[in-house]
Structure formats: C-alpha cells, structure tokens
Amino acid sequence: MDFRRINSLPPYVFTIIDNLKVQARQNGEDVIDLGFGNPDLPSPDIAVDKLAEAVRNPRNHRYSSSRGIPKLREAMAEHYFQRFGVSIDPETQVLNTIGAKDGFAHLMWVLLQPGDAALVPTPSYPIHRYSPLFAGADVREMPVDPGGDFIGMLHEGWEYSWPKPRVIVLSFPHNPTTVCVDLEFMEEVVAFAREREVIVVHDFAYADLGFDGYRPPSILEVPGADEVAVELYSMTKSFSMAGWRVAFMVGNAEVVAALTRLKSYLDYGSFQPIQIAATVTLREATERPAEICSIYQERRDALCEGLARIGWEIQPPRGTMFVWAPIPEPYRELGSVEFASRLVRDAKVAVSPGAGFGPGGEGNVRFALIENEQRIGQAVRNIRGALERLA
Numbered sequence: 001m002d003f004r005r006i007n008s009l010p011p012y013v014f015t016i017i018d019n020l021k022v023q024a025r026q027n028g029e030d031v032i033d034l035g036f037g038n039p040d041l042p043s044p045d046i047a048v049d050k051l052a053e054a055v056r057n058p059r060n061h062r063y064s065s066s067r068g069i070p071k072l073r074e075a076m077a078e079h080y081f082q083r084f085g086v087s088i089d090p091e092t093q094v095l096n097t098i099g100a101k102d103g104f105a106h107l108m109w110v111l112l113q114p115g116d117a118a119l120v121p122t123p124s125y126p127i128h129r130y131s132p133l134f135a136g137a138d139v140r141e142m143p144v145d146p147g148g149d150f151i152g153m154l155h156e157g158w159e160y161s162w163p164k165p166r167v168i169v170l171s172f173p174h175n176p177t178t179v180c181v182d183l184e185f186m187e188e189v190v191a192f193a194r195e196r197e198v199i200v201v202h203d204f205a206y207a208d209l210g211f212d213g214y215r216p217p218s219i220l221e222v223p224g225a226d227e228v229a230v231e232l233y234s235m236t237k238s239f240s241m242a243g244w245r246v247a248f249m250v251g252n253a254e255v256v257a258a259l260t261r262l263k264s265y266l267d268y269g270s271f272q273p274i275q276i277a278a279t280v281t282l283r284e285a286t287e288r289p290a291e292i293c294s295i296y297q298e299r300r301d302a303l304c305e306g307l308a309r310i311g312w313e314i315q316p317p318r319g320t321m322f323v324w325a326p327i328p329e330p331y332r333e334l335g336s337v338e339f340a341s342r343l344v345r346d347a348k349v350a351v352s353p354g355a356g357f358g359p360g361g362e363g364n365v366r367f368a369l370i371e372n373e374q375r376i377g378q379a380v381r382n383i384r385g386a387l388e389r390l391a
Helices: 014-026 045-055 070-084 100-111 126-134 150-159 183-196 253-266 272-284 288-309 329-334 336-347 373-390
Strands: 094-097 117-122 138-143 167-170 199-203 229-234 247-251 322-326 364-368
Touching (some): 014 336, 070 247, 070 272, 100 126, 100 229, 100 253, 117 150, 126 138, 126 167, 138 150, 167 183, 183 199, 288 322, 336 364
Parallel strands (some): 117 167, 199 229
Antiparallel strands (some): 094 247, 322 364
16 A cells, blocks of 8 residues: 555654664663653642542543633743743634644644745754655755854755745754754844745744753744744643643744634644643743753753763753764764664663754764763763773
C-alpha cells in the first residue's frame, strides 16, 4: 500500500539511539538518558490536587470545548499580562491546543496548501520542518548559527524564494541550537512581516527558561505584532507538565479564529479536568516557572563545567533545557549519528545526534538537561573514559 503523505519522510534518526539505549538497558546496563527532552521534574502539587478533585466530578467527564473552557483562556490572558505585559483578548486571541506540537501541526494546515512556501530555521525541531510539508507546502531553510546573522538569513531566504513564503516559523530560545534573541530582534521581524504581509508563527516553548538574567521576549511585546503574528505557549517546560498536553496559541485574532474553526472538526478539546487543573495552576503556581528555571540552570552549569574539565569546551546556553555541543574535532569525522551511537555503547550516555534536526545540525549533538546534577556528573565521567578509548 502506498502511504504517499509519509513515504517521503526520512528515517527518524533518534530511533537509532533510542534502540541502542533500550537494548543496553535490557542487558542490565545503566544508561544515563540525556537525549529525549522529556522533563523529569514533577508537575506542581496544585495541578495534581486540582486534577484529582475535578476528575471525581462526573459533570467533567463529558466532551469539553475544543477552544478551551472560558476560565482557562482567561487565565492564559492574565498570565501573558503578568509575565510579558501583553494584553490579549481571551475571547478572540487565545486558543487552547492539545500540546504545542498538535497546535503547530494543525496551524500549518490552516495557513498553507500545495504551492505555498514557509521559511523555517535549520537546524530545527523536526515538527517545524515537517508540518509545512504535511500541508503540501515547500520549505525554505534559514540557517540558525550561534553568533550568526539570522535577520540577514531571513532577508536572503525571502528574496531567493519563489513563490514568496506565506509563513515564517520562529522559535526562540531555539531548539536545538539554544540561540537566544532580544526584543529588538523581534521588532525587526515584525517590521519585516508587516511590510511583506506574511504571518509569523513563534513557537515559544522555552518562554520561561532564560539563564543568567536573560528574559526571553514574547514577539507580542512588539507593538502591532498581533497584526502579523501568533505565538505558541506551552505549560510543558514552564510548569513541567509534559504529559498533560496543555498549550495555547495567542495573538492574531483572524489566525486564532481560523484554527478554532479547524479544531471544531478535529477534536472536543482536552479532558476537562486537565483544563480545570491548568487554570488553577496558571493562577496559583506563578512561582513554579522560576523554580524550574533555576534547576535547569544548575544542571547546565554542572554539564558545561564538567565537559570543560575533560577538554570539551562548550559555550553555556542562555536558554532552553538543552546544551548544543559541537562534536570535538578528533571525532567529528564520525558524524553525529555514529558519535552519539558510540556514546551509548561506550559511555552509557544517550544524546541526540544533530543530524536528526536537519542538515544544519550535522557535526553537533544535543544534551537534554533531564537528569539531576549527580547523574550529569556521572555522565561526564563516563564520557571522559569513552573519548579516551576513541582517541
């Protein structure tokens, strides 16, 4: 049978590392998993308690609203005002999605069709590249490089694209490269988009994970941004609620209305007790994102300082829950997949190969900060031994 929409997908290289990890654990080996960005920190107690309370009420067992219950959308609008100083209308500019990944993928169906094009960073989180392709559109890549001129790449990508892109995809702090931007950058992007009448989609997954005093800006902080931009905000990392699948699209009212209409055909929203628990969490666990950020910063320091001691110098990231690491020169010719495979086999440490994030990721690996500092220290010691054997 011909599955035409997925036949062109390349092999999912992360499964290579995952299979090696599973095999090693089946053999009784202790593998330290710094690959998959799956938060290990517990969800806020108030979220768990409210979920348990709400789930016992049979009235909450029925279908919910695909756009999100009103109080949840109101809580999201309040959160944006308190966190970013941005006023958004909960009725027309906020939509609850079943995770940011689900929201982003369906948004591409709304914005793109065969014959259209999207400008997408490279390397990138895979869904950013493949959702436009699932919608039948072409992808034009903009290199993201620490210290590089991304605005210049944006202009170049636009000028050399035909047809002209209808959508610009951004995500800062950036996964996987951890590149961060300031509000001035967002101002330039908004001006660019307004001049060319293009929609900007900003996946703000790491909105609350900025280190060393850095505060990631929302694109909606730019005056007039809601004329051309929407933003995806998730509770996955900020509140460590990955499995709950609670995210929001906020911003341009026309785009919000369009995705709301599509979602009305696709789902009835997430389980209502989850929406109720998320509402209370947004309003009453306001300190939790800062606590989580502090933990990730400590883990970043443990990893970067530990790798530096063994001769693997890496620029500490200013945001995200990752460390993007150029493969040390003596081992770079192996390629990221083989290098990551050897780390699993020889160091019992799983990382993500850069090639899995697109052509721009080759030559790097990504560490996810999803283990405590003691385990990270053990991972560094294991890596040191493995690199010595590889030399």
